[in-house]
Amino acid sequence: xxxxxxxxxxxxxxxxxxxxxxxxxxxxxxxxxxxxxxxxxxxxxxxxxxxxxxxxxxxxxxxxxxxxxxxxxxxxxxxxxxxxxxxxxxxxxxxxxxxxxxxxxxxxxxxxxxxxxxxxxxxxxxxxxxxxxxxxxxxxxxxxxxxxxxxxxxxxxxxxxxxxxxxxxxxxxxxxxxxxxxxxxxxxxxxxxxxxxxxxxxxxxxxxxxxxxxxxxxxxxxxxxxxxxxxxxxxxxxxxxxxxxxxxxxxxxxxxxxxxxxxxxxxxxxxxxxxxxxxxxxxxxxxxxxxxxxxxxxxxxxxxxxxxxxxxxxxxxxxxxxxxxxxxxxxxxxxxxxxxxxxxxxxx
DNA sequence: CGTCCACCGGAAAATAGGGAGG
DNA sequence: CCTCCCTATTTTCCGGTGGACG
Numbered sequence: 001x002x003x004x005x006x007x008x009x010x011x012x013x014x015x016x017x018x019x020x021x022x023x024x025x026x027x028x029x030x031x032x033x034x035x036x037x038x039x040x041x042x043x044x045x046x047x048x049x050x051x052x053x054x055x056x057x058x059x060x061x062x063x064x065x066x067x068x069x070x071x072x073x074x075x076x077x078x079x080x081x082x083x084x085x086x087x088x089x090x091x092x093x094x095x096x097x098x099x100x101x102x103x104x105x106x107x108x109x110x111x112x113x114x115x116x117x118x119x120x121x122x123x124x125x126x127x128x129x130x131x132x133x134x135x136x137x138x139x140x141x142x143x144x145x146x147x148x149x150x151x152x153x154x155x156x157x158x159x160x161x162x163x164x165x166x167x168x169x170x171x172x173x174x175x176x177x178x179x180x181x182x183x184x185x186x187x188x189x190x191x192x193x194x195x196x197x198x199x200x201x202x203x204x205x206x207x208x209x210x211x212x213x214x215x216x217x218x219x220x221x222x223x224x225x226x227x228x229x230x231x232x233x234x235x236x237x238x239x240x241x242x243x244x245x246x247x248x249x250x251x252x253x254x255x256x257x258x259x260x261x262x263x264x265x266x267x268x269x270x271x272x273x274x275x276x277x278x279x280x281x282x283x284x285x286x287x288x289x290x291x292x293x294x295x296x297x298x299x300x301x302x303x304x305x306x307x308x309x310x311x312x313x314x315x316x317x318x319x320x321x322x323x324x325x326x327x328x329x330x331x332x333x334x335x336x337x338x339x340x341x342x343x344x345x346x347x348x
Numbered sequence: 349c350g351t352c353c354a355c356c357g358g359a360a361a362a363t364a365g366g367g368a369g370g
Numbered sequence: 371c372c373t374c375c376c377t378a379t380t381t382t383c384c385g386g387t388g389g390a391c392g
Contacts, residue, residue, distance in 0.1 A: 291354065
């Protein structure tokens with residue numbers, strides 16, 4: 001049991017693996033590469049990539065960074081983790097100066113240093129999962145970045161929100177950022193199949209993956225991150241071959257591990273809250289209201305001897321789970337039921 | 349028409365920490 | 371060490387919402 005007979009190289013199944021060849025995103029890739037092909041001169045381009053989770057946005061941007069000439073500076077900022085203007089500035093500061101800076105400084109102190117360091121060198125800043133940044137702070141960072149050394153700094157903003165970027169920023173920010181927008185469509189079933197097969201070939205022993213198993217995964221989700229998690233879970237589960245049966249069997253465990261991965265950068269309370277929703281949705285079929293979630297959450301906190309956060313605070317955490325795509329929420333701003341959110345688990 | 353439901357979400361403040369200068 | 375600035379996380383406070391029901 002200590003050795004796995006199916007996986008020969010675990011890396012290609014990991015979510016942060018960047019394959020040599022990116023499949024089925026030709027159009028999007030062309031726009032991105034094209035935008036940065038002439039960036040070695042005195043120019044900069046801003047991009048806005050948006051589309052559903054697991055549609056290749058992050059992958060493409062990471063690949064872009066890899067392929068940039070070494071004369072360029074680059075910085076990848078996952079805003080799920082760096083969710084305030086200060087934290088993001090701190091991350092950019094580190095990338096630009098190679099020095100870590102603590103809390104307690106003025107934002108402008110970091111801004112000035114970043115400005116100095118980027119005045120003579122082209123810099124690409126990728127802000128991934130910007131919804132968290134926009135949720136917790138306002139759009140100050142985008143305004144700043146769009147107006148600082150604007151011939152040198154390029155911003156790539158990534159969001160899984162479908163809305164038009166123009167509606168997501170104030171006009172002064174948008175008009176100054178003026179990003180080229182690339183919309184990512186979800187992968188089709190065939191594309192998902194091909195991508196997962198490509199990874200499987202690199203990662204798994206020959207003959208260890210049944211076609212039907214892969215077909216099942218590809219027809220169940222268009223989120224390739226989820227598909228990869230699934231494939232990996234199935235591979236770890238069996239010592240023989242990955243059959244459709246194995247894949248079906250690990251479905252729930254796989255959801256669990258996908259959620260764990262998504263919640264990695266978040267707090268224990270996010271997890272407790274998620275557990276509360278899980279509990280409620282397994283015991284009843286209807287939609288769940290935010291009030292019940294809070295009650296369940298306090299119950300779980302008490303049994304685990306954890307301090308309970310306020311109603312107001314939990315409301316924000318719930319929003320985080322929604323942005324992460326772990327829950328769906330339907331807002332009622334009044335009405336017969338009063339103000340509330342109807343919540344549904346995405347991965348039951 | 350008035351009231352009630354039930355909590356959303358903005359604003360401010362409390363609490364706890366760091367950095368720089370005196 | 372004190373003071374005054376900053377950030378980060380959470381709490382406190384509360385106005386506001388819109389459909390049902392009397």
